[in-house]
Amino acid sequence: MxxxxxxxxxxxxxxxxxxxxxxxxxxxxxxxxxxxxxxLNIHEYKKLLDYPEHKPNWVFVETCG
Numbered sequence: 001m002x003x004x005x006x007x008x009x010x011x012x013x014x015x016x017x018x019x020x021x022x023x024x025x026x027x028x029x030x031x032x033x034x035x036x037x038x039x040l041n042i043h044e045y046k047k048l049l050d051y052p053e054h055k056p057n058w059v060f061v062e063t064c065g
Contacts, residue, residue, distance in 0.1 A: 001025040
C-alpha cells in the first residue's frame, strides 16, 4: 500500500492523478500541512465499512460548488 499526501491546491489541479493514486492506497489531502480529507477508492471504502458488495440501496448525489 502506498500512502499519498497532497495539498488541497495540488488536489484541485490534479484530481485525476489523485484518483489514480487512490487505487494504490489512501490519498491524504492537506490544508496548511494538516490532513483534512482522505480519498479512497470505492473498494477500500466498502471494506472499511464492512459494506456488503451487492447492497441495492446506493444513493448517489451530485454536487457542484
